[in-house]
Amino acid sequence: MEFLDQPVELSLDLCLKCNICTTVCPVMAVTEAFPGPKYAGPQAGRFRGGEQLTPDASVDYCSGCRACNMACPAGVKIAEMNARARGALVEQGKVAPLKRLRNNLVARAATLGQVAQPVAPLANLAMGLKPARWAADVFLGIHHEAPFPPFSRESFTGWLRQHQAERRKAAPGAPGVGSVVYFHGCSTEYYEPRVGKAAVRVLERLGYEVIVPRQNCCGLPLLSNGEFPAARQYHENNVRSLLPYARQGIPIVGTSTSCTLTLKEEAPELLDMHDEATRLVAESTYDFNEFILASGRLTEEVLSQEIALRLPYHIPCQYRAHRIGKPGLEALSLVKGLSVVDGGHTCCGIAGTYGYKTEKYAIAQAVGAALFDWVTGFGAPLAVCDSETCRWQITHATGIPAIHPVELLSAAMGYAPEGALRDVLQLK
Amino acid sequence: MRIIPTEILVIGGGATGSGVARDLAMRGFQTVLVERGDLSEGTTGRYHGLLHSGGRYAVKDPLAAQECIQENRILRRIMPGCIEDTGGFFVQTPGDDPLYAEKFAAACQQSGIPCEDVSLKQMLREEPRLNPAITRCFRVPDGAADSFLAADLNAASARAYGATVLKYHPVLRLLTETTAGEDRRRVCGALCHDRIHDEEVEIHADLVINAAGAWAGQIAGSAGIAVQMIPGKGTMVAVNHRIVHTVINRLKMPGDGDILVPAHTVAVIGTTDVKVPDADNYAIEPWEVQLMLEEGEKLIPGFKKLRFLRAWAGVRPLYQEARWADQPAQNRDVTRAFVLLDHETRDGVAGLLTITGGKWTTYRKMAEVTVDKVCEKLNSPRPCRTHLEALPSAAPAQGGTGHAHSDAHSGMRTHSDGHAHSLGQRLAEIEREHAYGQLICECELATRRQVADAIRSGDVHTLDDIRRDVRLGMGPCQSGFCALRAAGLMAALAPADYLPAENGKMLRDFLQERWKGLTPILWGQQLRQERLNELMYLDVLNVDHLGEKAERRAAASQAADERPGDKPQSPASRRGTPAGETTLVIGGGLSGLSAAWQAARHGQSVTLISKGWGANHWGAGCVDLLGYAQGDLVQAPRQALQALIQAEPRHPYALAGLETIEQALHSLQTLCQESNYPLHGSLAQNWLLPTAAGALRPTCLAPETMIAGDCRQDGRMLIVGFEPFLDFWPQWIAGNLQQQGLEAEGVLLDMPGLRARKLVNGLILAGLFDQADFRRQVAAALQSVEHRRRLAGAQRIGFPAVLGLRHALEAKQHLESLLGAPVFEIPGLPPSIPGLRLHHILIEAVRKSGGQVFEGMLVTDKQARPAEGSNGPALEFVLSEAAARPKAHRAGRFILATGGILGGGYSAEADGSLHESALGLPLAAPQREAWLQARFLAAEGHAVFRAGLAVNAHFQPVNADGQVFYENLYAAGGAIGGFDPLRERSLEGAALATGYAVGAL
Known part of the structure; x- marks a missing residue:
């Protein structure tokens, strides 16, 4: 179809005004602050440009969840149009300085992590202080209840160095089926190293040598805050660092579904990076589950341990936006004894950094309300979700810990689980 | 003189x-x-x-x-x-x-x-x-x-x-x-x-x-x-x-x-x-x-x-x-x-x-x-000053043109504002006023205030006059969404010499005026847009028959609802696809969902992929089986179907056969019954239900929420609309119903709770009607002193089709008990709330039967196995567009349910060629010059929309020689050519029957 190669802005010409997007937009359903995907996207798009690039600041209330894109029968790239309109707002100085400072704070998990992780206990203590949170709310616009996870005391890459050293000692030069680059993302590095550990173990068990090259934040939080130049810098760095592997045909695999989507599509598309290097990196990038399923090595034999749990599962919007189905669910269906149920909810509301913001926190909670009710009503000790911010949102709203599918796969392979999964399995 | x-x-x-x-x-x-x-x-x-x-x-x-x-x-x-x-x-x-x-x-x-x-x-x-x-x-x-x-x-x-x-x-x-x-x-x-x-x-x-x-x-x-x-x-x-x-x-x-x-x-x-x-x-x-x-x-x-x-x-x-x-x-x-x-x-x-x-x-x-x-x-030298004195701009109205003034109350200015003529200005104004819920013309951002000012100026006599004043209907949809709203608003503002009899004509004239400028450039996406406009104005609103007094009375009959009795319960299995066979359905409209549901019920392992959602979201939410035959109203679908099957042996209905059609209807009725959303009707008679244009639409199966509006029955109607819901104008609807010999009156409820909202659309109203509290407020508003008399005189009460998304039946029954009269819904502009209900029921049915449904997947390519021995060529997998690289979908059986031009199943190009979108199957195209009629609402329909795949008796797409393209490929719904479901009013019926047939094969 011709519209596949339509640039973002031209895709507004595909709109039939048919309103299907408005039936799926989770934000429009709960707030009047956002005029809806049809209005903010292709409709307003015809009025932007010329003297007034983006006179409609309400477009900033789009959470970027892409439910509209997925439902649109015509192929309008609504979420991307909205992201670009937001980028224009920032570029034109239409975002108040304090708000922009706030956006940059919440969008720079990597910087934050670099500063805070070495003093994790202290940082966590500060983050937990009510007066501090209120001050951030009042002065910066970061909601005092925003679901920030605690910093991990140990970094993922710190663990990895040790792990790889031990592995070399134990089995020097063991023959494998090939190499894989692991893109861990900021959350694994600073907050949830257990996800990365599980991923490395699973990949190694499947016979792959795991390489973890230098990497930046994928840039998505910056993109979704309209900070395009900074995002471009991040992405250029990542492309530079990942390109040599992509050139050798080594797949790049990530457990964060939003990071992998950014590498695959968001960054090149939003930033108009269509060079060969960016394209090659994009085409070499895989979601973790997508990759292990395609490898054909994830057999019931490998998944030897039974996990007798029935758990609620939520597929993140950014995962759906890969348009590859539900590989997370598919992989987990191979685990003996495990039953994972998809509730079919559109969005948890957090949308990256959206739900952290004072003016959007309540919207994000309302968007996720049905999901939260369902998770709570499910009565399981854990919930499963592939994206970090969604997990934190679910846990924040329900009090139920949320884990990544890879943690279950790793446990099913017999590796010792960590965190909430360990607690649950120990209890059993 | x-x-x-x-x-x-x-x-x-x-x-x-x-x-x-x-x-x-x-x-x-x-x-x-x-x-x-x-x-x-x-x-x-x-x-x-x-x-x-x-x-x-x-x-x-x-x-x-x-x-x-x-x-x-x-x-x-x-x-x-x-x-x-x-x-x-x-x-x-x-x-x-x-x-x-x-x-x-x-x-x-x-x-x-x-x-x-x-x-x-x-x-x-x-x-x-x-x-x-x-x-x-x-x-x-x-x-x-x-x-x-x-x-x-x-x-x-x-x-x-x-x-x-x-x-x-x-x-x-x-x-x-x-x-x-x-x-x-x-x-x-x-x-x-x-x-x-x-x-x-x-x-x-x-x-x-x-x-x-x-x-x-x-x-x-x-x-x-x-x-x-x-x-x-x-x-x-x-x-x-x-x-x-x-x-x-x-x-x-x-x-x-x-x-x-x-x-x-x-x-x-x-x-x-x-x-x-x-x-x-x-x-x-x-x-x-x-x-x-x-x-x-x-x-x-x-x-x-x-x-x-x-x-x-x-x-x-x-x-x-x-x-x-x-x-x-x-x-x-x-x-x-x-x-x-x-x-x-x-x-x-x-x-x-x-x-x-x-x-x-x-x-x-x-x-x-x-x-x-x-x-x-005249020997009267007077100097020219037109180059010295600026034209009035944003000056207060002086009983003048009605567009040369601003409105002090809203601050919204009409297009004569000093800076109106620059891109972004309208958007900026609407943003400032939070007026995005007040748009009559969404494409050109013409607000209700602007259109009302133009109408009130008394200087407006056609919808086209309004267009020249406020750019009504000049955007991408070319009046699709605004024509109905503007016609309704005109009636609501009712100038002294307003004649409701003129209104249907006024609407049709405007649609025709727009059509005239479209025909030279109708291909690609704009043709698709026009097909959506046809769906709205023919299929849902029945504007082409607005004002016809049809043989409505002659059809009056008591037994509208022939309950499905001892119909065959098990669908005929013609081919006997083995249970466990993997079936991939491409397309998420009614035909695709029915096919997926039937296949899953028959034990096949079903995956449905769809670029996006389809006509369920646009239609009336009924099952139109056959509403018009050769332009004549169909009262008894069974006889008309038999005649059609006789006359057109290649028609999808003829291929499906009467028995399958009946089974398909019955299975859907059973499913909806189980979902607490009963569909009533049968092949014996068509309902005749009012539309948001005040026309009467024939349909075979209608949800329980609609049937009290049956216009073959007598009973004074009270039509109720809501301020500021712009898609439903009760006075206009009632006026048009009266003109067709029905007793009807309109009332526009102005409820403070709705007034306070920036945006009141069908979805928001449906969400509100799901709540008992809101229903009580509506009833109280109708029972207020202002409207009590009208309510007392009404034998049935019609609302826009927004009576709840999840609890529609409950909402209807609750309103009836509060108001003491039968309540019915009247379908209008998309998104269709009744259609959404059916969509949700079907998706749920597919999932419950073990099938999977994925949206956002556009099929762009395929891999086929060449013919081998006695076996013809067969599809191995199709590829759908995805981030970074296409995704492959393997299956034993493929069902193409991608729709026609509107659904995106095929596209028509400027050079006169037609392309089947998903698999690149060759299509026969009518001559470019013969694509379109001069009249938008022409009863014979536009030839380009009759194009599509030819199929054999098993719904397998075939080439000009009657040979199948792939042994394991089937088609359903609008992807099949040779008929015009919008002209026939067979959109849902054909989708359902063919989807049922291929799913159950």
């Missing part, structure tokens, strides 16, 4: 006429202007909107060029609100004469036109879409003008100075008299026809100004004076959005298709110049459109592939004082300078001046010269 005496009569309400009227009035002449239609309905409203710098004529026609630049400066001063300072480029594209550039620069200098040499780098920075192969670029002070607004403001100014402006007053003939004693005739006025009141009016004047443009010859001719106009048709094409923000001219001698003007939200490419014998009767030729596209491609690579909104033509009032035979062979060689003919000296007939030729840009100068002549004739 009325007689209106005046000093001066001006004939023509275009730029020139309204400009002359203003000048006359400002100089104190008593003035009457008559216009045969609406202001700027002629050439003024049909040009590309270019404010010339004069650059275009600098080399060839220096006189015209000088006039242009002088007036350009004046107009920027006196009508800033009508002019957008876009600036203009003259660019040399490959193949253009390189020597022209120097001539151009020199000529501009001579004519006093500022002309700056622009570096190509700078040019591309400002206009990145321009052809990088352009070799030269000059900047000149071109601009974009809103000619509708300018004429309105000139007329408003004239009125403010005491002139009378009479629209819809065509001149029947000039009146002449011969003064006693003299042998000379003089023109002393004109006989007009007041089309509003249908009476003749004589206007007596000392002097008549003929400013009728291309029609000036006819006017003069009615007094026996020969003025040989050369009507020069110019065709223009509008691009869906503003691809450039600067006027782009080609740096060459003026020719066809060499100007691209950013105008409001669109960019207009023009024009051709074709001599036409009749200024009222001309067609847009395919070559003209083709030429615009080819020339546009030279300016902007990829231009041809853009979406085009519309094509139209205006007729230039070219004039050269010469005999017809001596005139230039090419219209381009006729001067663009204007002429003033004094018929006293020219023809010996006093009392008449003709002003013609010229450009929109020079209209004011033309007026000045004309009125100078008037002063001379």
Whole structure:
């Protein structure tokens, strides 16, 4: 179809005004602050440009969840149009300085992590202080209840160095089926190293040598805050660092579904990076589950341990936006004894950094309300979700810990689980 | 007959006429202007909107060029609100004469036109879409003008100075008299026809100004004076959005298709110049459109592939004082300078001046010269001031045109605001006012306030008049969503002489007017858009039959609901697909969902993938099986189906067979029953249910929430709408129902809770109706003193089809118990809440049966296994578009349920070819010339929409020789060609029956 190669802005010409997007937009359903995907996207798009690039600041209330894109029968790239309109707002100085400072704070998990992780206990203590949170709310616009996870005391890459050293000692030069680059993302590095550990173990068990090259934040939080130049810098760095592997045909695999989507599509598309290097990196990038399923090595034999749990599962919007189905669910269906149920909810509301913001926190909670009710009503000790911010949102709203599918796969392979999964399995 | 005496009569309400009227009035002449239609309905409203710098004529026609630049400066001063300072480029594209550039620069200098040499780098920075192969670029002070607004403001100014402006007053003939004693005739006025009141009016004047443009010859001719106009048709094409923000001219001698003007939200490419014998009767030729596209491609690579909104033509009032035979062979060689003919000296007939030729840009100068002549004739020298005094802008209304004022209450300004004519302004205003819930025309952001102001001005007689005032219906959907809203609003505001009988016609006329401008450019996405408009106005609203009294009464019968009794429960399995077979369904509309559901029920492992959602979200939420056969209302579907099956053996219904159709209906009824959302009806009879246009639509199965509205039954209806829900106008609906012999009354509920909302659409109302509390509020509002009497008189109560998304049946029953009368829903514009309910029920059914459903997946390619031995070729997998790389879907069986043109199953191209989108199957296309009918609502339908795949008895797509393309490929729903589900009103029935059949195979 011709519209596949339509640039973002031209895709507004595909709109039939048919309103299907408005039936799926989770934000429009709960707030009047956002005029809806049809209005903010292709409709307003015809009025932007010329003297007034983006006179409609309400477009900033789009959470970027892409439910509209997925439902649109015509192929309008609504979420991307909205992201670009937001980028224009920032570029034109239409975002108040304090708000922009706030956006940059919440969008720079990597910087934050670099500063805070070495003093994790202290940082966590500060983050937990009510007066501090209120001050951030009042002065910066970061909601005092925003679901920030605690910093991990140990970094993922710190663990990895040790792990790889031990592995070399134990089995020097063991023959494998090939190499894989692991893109861990900021959350694994600073907050949830257990996800990365599980991923490395699973990949190694499947016979792959795991390489973890230098990497930046994928840039998505910056993109979704309209900070395009900074995002471009991040992405250029990542492309530079990942390109040599992509050139050798080594797949790049990530457990964060939003990071992998950014590498695959968001960054090149939003930033108009269509060079060969960016394209090659994009085409070499895989979601973790997508990759292990395609490898054909994830057999019931490998998944030897039974996990007798029935758990609620939520597929993140950014995962759906890969348009590859539900590989997370598919992989987990191979685990003996495990039953994972998809509730079919559109969005948890957090949308990256959206739900952290004072003016959007309540919207994000309302968007996720049905999901939260369902998770709570499910009565399981854990919930499963592939994206970090969604997990934190679910846990924040329900009090139920949320884990990544890879943690279950790793446990099913017999590796010792960590965190909430360990607690649950120990209890059993 | 009325007689209106005046000093001066001006004939023509275009730029020139309204400009002359203003000048006359400002100089104190008593003035009457008559216009045969609406202001700027002629050439003024049909040009590309270019404010010339004069650059275009600098080399060839220096006189015209000088006039242009002088007036350009004046107009920027006196009508800033009508002019957008876009600036203009003259660019040399490959193949253009390189020597022209120097001539151009020199000529501009001579004519006093500022002309700056622009570096190509700078040019591309400002206009990145321009052809990088352009070799030269000059900047000149071109601009974009809103000619509708300018004429309105000139007329408003004239009125403010005491002139009378009479629209819809065509001149029947000039009146002449011969003064006693003299042998000379003089023109002393004109006989007009007041089309509003249908009476003749004589206007007596000392002097008549003929400013009728291309029609000036006819006017003069009615007094026996020969003025040989050369009507020069110019065709223009509008691009869906503003691809450039600067006027782009080609740096060459003026020719066809060499100007691209950013105008409001669109960019207009023009024009051709074709001599036409009749200024009222001309067609847009395919070559003209083709030429615009080819020339546009030279300016902007990829231009041809853009979406085009519309094509139209205006007729230039070219004039050269010469005999017809001596005139230039090419219209381009006729001067663009204007002429003033004094018929006293020219023809010996006093009392008449003709002003013609010229450009929109020079209209004011033309007026000045004309009125100078008037002063001379009447021996009353008075100086011109039109170049000194700005036109009224955003001035308070003075009983004037209704669009030259702002509304103090809302702060929302109509389009005459000083800065209205710049891209982004409307969006900025709506943002400021949070008015996005008040849009009548969503594409062009025309608010209810603006449309209401136009209507209230009393100067609006058609929906097209509103269009010229507020750009109603001028965007991508070309009136799809706004026509109904504007018609309803017009009825709600009910001017004194409002006749509901006129309303259906008014709506249809507007749809037809839009259609006329669409047909030359209907392919690709715009054709798809038109199909959606057809779905709305035919299938859902039944506007094509609005006002027909049909054999409604004859059909009246008590037993509408033949409950499905002992129908066969197990679907016939014709092929016996083994359980466990993997089936991939492509398409998420009703046909795809039914196929997936049936296949999953039969134990197949089913995955449904779909680019997005489909017609369930747009339709009425009923199952239309067969509503019209050969244009006649179908009352008993079973008999009509039998006849159809007999007559058209290739029709999907014939392939499915009556038994399968019945089973399909029955299975859906059972499913809906189990989902607590019963569908009622049977093959015995069609329901006749009211629509949001007040028409009556035949349908076979209707949800329980709708059936109390059955119009074959008697029972006084109360139709209830909600402020500010713009898709449902109860007075209008009731008026139209009354006109069809039904008892109905409308009431618009104004509830504070809804008023306080910024946006009230169907989804929001449905969410509210899911809550018992809101239902109680609605009932209380209806039982209030204000509405109690109406409620008491009602035997049934109709609401828009928004009575809950999740708890519709409960909502209906609750309302009935609160109101004490049967309640029913009336379907309207998308999104369809009843359709969404069915969609959710079916998705749930597929999942419960073990199937999977994925949206956002567009199939773009396939892999097939070649024929082997006795086995024909078969599909191995299809590929769907995904982030970074396509995703493969393997299956044993593939069901193509991608729909027709509207669903995206196939696309129609400008070259007349049709493409099947998913698998690239060859399609037979009707001749390009035969694609479309002249009438939008033509009963026979448009041939292009009947195209589609041919299938065999097992619904397998076959080639022209009847051989299957792939052994394991089936088709369902709109992907199958040979029928027009919208004309037949068989959209859901055909989807359901074929989906059921292939799913259960």
